[in-house]
Amino acid sequence: MSKPIIEVQGLGKRYRIGASKERYLSLRDEIVKKLSPAWRRARAGQGEFWALKDVSFAVQPGEALGIIGRNGAGKSTLLKILSKITPPTEGRVVMRGRVASLLEVGTGFHPELTGRENIYLNGAILGMTRREIARKFDEIVAFAEIEEFLDTPVKRYSSGMYVRLAFAVAAHLDPEILLVDEVLAVGDAEFQKKCLGKMGDVAKGGRTVLFVSHNMGAISRLCSTCVWLDRGRVSALGLARHTIDRYLTAGCARDSGREGAPGACSPDGAVRLNALTVVDAQGVSRMAFPSDQPILVSLDIDVPRPSRDLCIGFDLSADDGTVVLRTYQNDQPEHSWPVVRVGRNRLVCTLPEGILNAGRYWISPRVGLHCRQWLLHVDHVASFQVVLAHGVSPLWSALDERSRPGVIAPVLKWAAVRPGTDGLADGPFSGYENASGLVPVPQVARDSIGEGR
């Protein structure tokens, strides 16, 4: 019984770079290539890329293992190998139990079929037998909250309903080993909460769960142990909290491709952005920032001809592309503008604490001559992650949540005003601390979540 339920030993997966280009070769080229051994030998060893290399770990029955890492670190490849979708190049995996993988919700949903039919279709694709599906049918429908649309083709569903139904089917799989890839990034906040709850039940129900996610909150809540993959290798393995801490505080310096913007310059070469870094108040470059600390965005920029109407700034956008704000160095009154000199400049903008929501944000530098022309307009040069930490109310349930609804998550002032007066006539916050002895009740958090649907 003490045998691990999953044993991964020296797993490696190699891809050929440029394999996608080969697809456009004609069949004849391919045949010629196959027939000529010299050609093959010349190719061997070049243009290879190991998506995974020397990955080993073991998972005990009932354990929930989180898998974290940056995009392209090999997380999805690992899950694909474990779920037999793609074979490894080397190494060995032993699985002792029925496996179900959830690499995407709604796999194989057919738009023309009704909700009822899609439950059977999707269930079968995920590995359930018809009898199992029939047994759980009512449960699935109730979980998805789509009773009255059961016989409507899913192409007429709202995207919310679609995702709910898809997750509901997946959530009722009953395997011994469940492989999950970031499927929780779907649906509205309320449904996400429900999904996380369901995942927690699965993990607590003694099932073994492997969970790939960028959502550190969900990982730390669901998983006891955690693997951090970095460029195909195991970078850390151990208690989830420790691994996540190490991952989050890892500097981006050695992987500056995402942070820096070498060579981003304006069309005429007039302005040149040498680097764009996101650091904390101590000047440490991080991938993730707690929301209760300021975030500093620093732009290293070459300016050959300063001018009064030169605007240097950036757009801050959320992961879904929504622009949260645009800011320039000369937004303030003129006397407090930072001085831009000829040559090298480093301009630092402070994003104050307590405003941003949890999630990934992107920075797109914007440099221009006011109302005349853009000198630099590059999208998504740097990104960083924010973890909610600034809610001080006991009812601010951010710790359990991926994020609150909304692009930003500021804590706003609330006051109780005597009914019958319009309150504002006395000055909006004059009675803030002491209005009729009423203490402002921090009901905000709970209400705003309730309205998330």
Add this chain to the structure above:
Amino acid sequence: MMQASSIEYVIEPPKRFLAIDWPELWRYRDLFLVLSWRDISVRYKQTVLGVLWALLQPFVTMVVFTFIFNRMANIQSGDGTPYPIFLYVGTLLWQYYSGTLTKASDSMVANAAIIQKVYFPRLIVPATAAITGLVDMAIASTILAGMMVWYGVRPHLMGVALVPVLVATAFLAAMGLGMFFAAINIKYRDVRYALPFVIQILMYVTPVIYPVSMLNRHPLGKTLMIWLNPMSGVIATARAALLGKSPVEWSLVGISALTSVVFFAFGLYYFRATERYFADVV
């Protein structure tokens, strides 16, 4: 619930060829049924005529071809069978064969989304395509039954028993080529453009609109057609068996069965040898 040790499997770098895992295929029978049912039930969704399409296509083909090839080009059935019914038997089997071949060849690409996200025995996908064609053929057969009554043809009793064998032969032949094309199609989308053309040519080298006996003066052509194309024997035998005008040639049945098994084995081998990389390449 928690007898975790009941199933144990090992994932390793693949060997060159893996034998078919029959127990696994059996475990996935529900998926096969559900996918077949999906393809059948989706087929005529949001159409006005619905299932009538399955009747209309072979019927109109029969009418037009009869006019062109029989009335204008003066091709005869050769043994006194009325040309329309002679043609219809050929069309029916040919449309099953070409339809299955087309759908099976496209099936892996069409189901790429599932293939990249879930594991199941990939063979299920082209097999599903072959099953859906059977349903269309069964529907279209009602016209054949009607025509048999109309023309008063009487089938060989022995021949009716042969029908399942002929359908199975057509199935194996279509699946064999279909699996081969499906595997190639994943890497080279040329298949999509080449196939309609290939099928069109194939129809003319299959005795669909003319009897095999028309090739009696070209013995080499006849031999090639019978040995390289399992559908020749299937169609010729089906006519003999169902329409009862000429005797069933058992050698033709044997040759067709043999070649279709060879086609099937070849397609299966190629498919199995390449299937594990499908998810990487699609």
